[in-house]
Amino acid sequence: MDLENLKLKAKLKRKENTKFFRRLKTINSKKLDQSIHKIHDKVFSCTDCLECANCCKTTGPLFTDKDITRISKYLKIKPSDFTHKYLKVDEDSDYVLKKVPCEFLLNDNSCSIYDVRPKACREYPHTDRIKQHQLLEITQKNIEICPAVYDIIEDLKKEV
Secondary structure, three states: OOHHHHHHHHHHOHHHHHHHHHHHOOOOHHHHHHHHHHHHHHHHOOOOHHHOOHHHHHOOOEEOHHHHHHHHHHHOOOHHHHHHHHEEEOOOOOEEEOOOOOOOEOOOOOEOOHHHOOHHHHHOOOOOOOOHHHHHHHHHHHOOOOHHHHHHHHHHHHHO
């Protein structure tokens, strides 16, 4: 799915999705996790994130202190230098990228710090994590960013 088409399709389904996500909040937590995880596995079995990388192009992860320490060590710079060069503090007092697309995104959509990437990047789009009830708000936002999340939610609508 091309990304312009994704954004348009997701916008057209916003009202429907808002209603659907309200309904998801009423589903048993373990059942919701099982349903989403099963669909996640199916969708990602035929998804190549390197074809898209829209998450890296349009959004930025949160950086924990552990992330900053690990990445700084990998880059052989001081954590304070890493923070100064690449990060800013957002309105929630979290460290985030100063700018997007991510400076570590390469031309082939791969990541120059992949082995030490932030936890938020490793876990994106979060649809394989437990306690999906707690992640519904971010999943709803990710529908417009990640074609796989769009597909997961569309499949989930058929199942639930």
